[in-house]
Amino acid sequence: MTQATPSYAPTDLTVPTRYRDRATYDKDAVHAVLDEALHCTIAFQRDGRPMTLPTLHARVGETLYVHGSTGGRFALLDGEPISISVTLLDALVLARSWFHHSLGYRSVVAMGDARVVRDAQERYDAMAALVDKIYPGRTTQSRPPAPKELAATAIVALDLEAVSLKRRGDQVADDEADLDGPYWAGSVPLRTVREAAVPTGDLDPAIALPAALH
Numbered sequence: 001m002t003q004a005t006p007s008y009a010p011t012d013l014t015v016p017t018r019y020r021d022r023a024t025y026d027k028d029a030v031h032a033v034l035d036e037a038l039h040c041t042i043a044f045q046r047d048g049r050p051m052t053l054p055t056l057h058a059r060v061g062e063t064l065y066v067h068g069s070t071g072g073r074f075a076l077l078d079g080e081p082i083s084i085s086v087t088l089l090d091a092l093v094l095a096r097s098w099f100h101h102s103l104g105y106r107s108v109v110a111m112g113d114a115r116v117v118r119d120a121q122e123r124y125d126a127m128a129a130l131v132d133k134i135y136p137g138r139t140t141q142s143r144p145p146a147p148k149e150l151a152a153t154a155i156v157a158l159d160l161e162a163v164s165l166k167r168r169g170d171q172v173a174d175d176e177a178d179l180d181g182p183y184w185a186g187s188v189p190l191r192t193v194r195e196a197a198v199p200t201g202d203l204d205p206a207i208a209l210p211a212a213l214h
Contacts, residue, residue, distance in 0.1 A: 014164035037086035058129035077114035091170035104170040117155040
């Protein structure tokens with residue numbers, strides 16, 4: 001039985017020019033960041049100009065899916081080079097000097113050629129993954145898309161091949177000359193928290209909050 005490769009192969013595109021020790025290509029680590037992040041930025045060129053758009057993403061195996069409108073730019077990306085990035089902020093790093101202030105973060109960048117998904121089953125499965133990414137289990141607690149809604153949605157896929165994860169902890173990297181200075185230094189942890197669900201104003205009071213949302 002062939003075992004899955006545990007890491008992505010570094011390429012000229014994915015090896016950083018600075019702080020190479022912060023980069024990793026471990027698939028489990030990359031997947032964990034992609035799965036935790038709730039949104040991404042997709043970058044591409046249009047009419048000779050660089051463009052970036054924020055959107056929702058979902059990972060299914062070794063494929064990353066994003067969605068947009070069939071009347072928008074995403075539907076035109078088939079075969080074009082794109083880059084998708086996500087960043088998780090873990091801490092504010094407060095140094096003794098301005099120069100060494102920073103952030104604790106985990107950031108994934110994936111590059112390759114976009115594929116506009118046309119297969120009906122793959123489109124449906126990708127949309128389900130995107131809905132469940134917003135909140136696990138929502139596909140069973142909401143109405144599936146109507147044909148008109150499916151037709152209005154563009155799904156773009158990017159195979160995870162040229163991928164890297166760069167991360168920085170919350171350590172302060174002050175110059176030795178500043179260590180005896182009068183300024184406080186340290187870090188402020190950051191985290192994203194899901195709070196209690198709030199029903200929409202026009203919800204029928206008889207519809208109970210799903211157990212998964214408690």
